[in-house]
Amino acid sequence: AQKVTQAQTEISVVEKEDVTLDCVYETRDTTYYLFWYKQPPSGELVFLIRRNSFDEQNEISGRYSWNFQKSTSSFNFTITASQVVDSAVYFCALNVPSSNTGKLIFGQGTTLQVKP
Amino acid sequence: DADVTQTPRNRITKTGKRIMLECSQTKGHDRMYWYRQDPGLGLRLIYYSFDVKDINKGEISDGYSVSRQAQAKFSLSLESAIPNQTALYFCATSGPGNSGYGYTFGSGTRLTVV
Numbered sequence: 001a002q003k004v005t006q007a008q009t010e011i012s013v014v015e016k017e018d019v020t021l022d023c024v025y026e027t028r029d030t031t032y033y034l035f036w037y038k039q040p041p042s043g044e045l046v047f048l049i050r051r052n053s054f055d056e057q058n059e060i061s062g063r064y065s066w067n068f069q070k071s072t073s074s075f076n077f078t079i080t081a082s083q084v085v086d087s088a089v090y091f092c093a094l095n096v097p098s099s100n101t102g103k104l105i106f107g108q109g110t111t112l113q114v115k116p
Numbered sequence: 117d118a119d120v121t122q123t124p125r126n127r128i129t130k131t132g133k134r135i136m137l138e139c140s141q142t143k144g145h146d147r148m149y150w151y152r153q154d155p156g157l158g159l160r161l162i163y164y165s166f167d168v169k170d171i172n173k174g175e176i177s178d179g180y181s182v183s184r185q186a187q188a189k190f191s192l193s194l195e196s197a198i199p200n201q202t203a204l205y206f207c208a209t210s211g212p213g214n215s216g217y218g219y220t221f222g223s224g225t226r227l228t229v230v
Contacts (some may be wrong), residue, residue: 050217
């Protein structure tokens, strides 16, 4: 079975704090892709990152960083020095090419509230 | 113009009514999808299509139907809407292959069934 779990339903932090959003995935396939999306209050889905299963290098993009660990099946997302504009729902997603559906399997989402 | 356009953006309809949500894309991709988002459940796949003649059910297709009128157009219909179909609906398109490359979502349609 393929599954994505985001155990943190809601997180609240004060501006400038660092925050990590957890993502645990399940698949028996060795080839897969992991994604993070941001959904601000306006509702659209904003693509943040796509990572393939063969690339375990951590990635940093400005205040955002991602830690991919195959040993623990996790793909965690850290926001450094959070800002109010980071308040949103964040989704982790999994794609398994062998399913031949092209679909993304989404986690439940984590709502992040950054307070001023 | 947006790469993936969904209409309407918001809709309130009554139980038992037929409603169609429309989606068009300018990415030139063959693959198109309809997802439904519910609080606490993430997004779930309703239907997907790899080309005009290839339409497939996703994990929650009951109560829904789709039509792929052209490469660029993929509409979702609720034949007889019910309140538990109240949700945020997303259309998406992706590039060639099964790896989720080039996934692009529309802005969503917020549907309320009363």
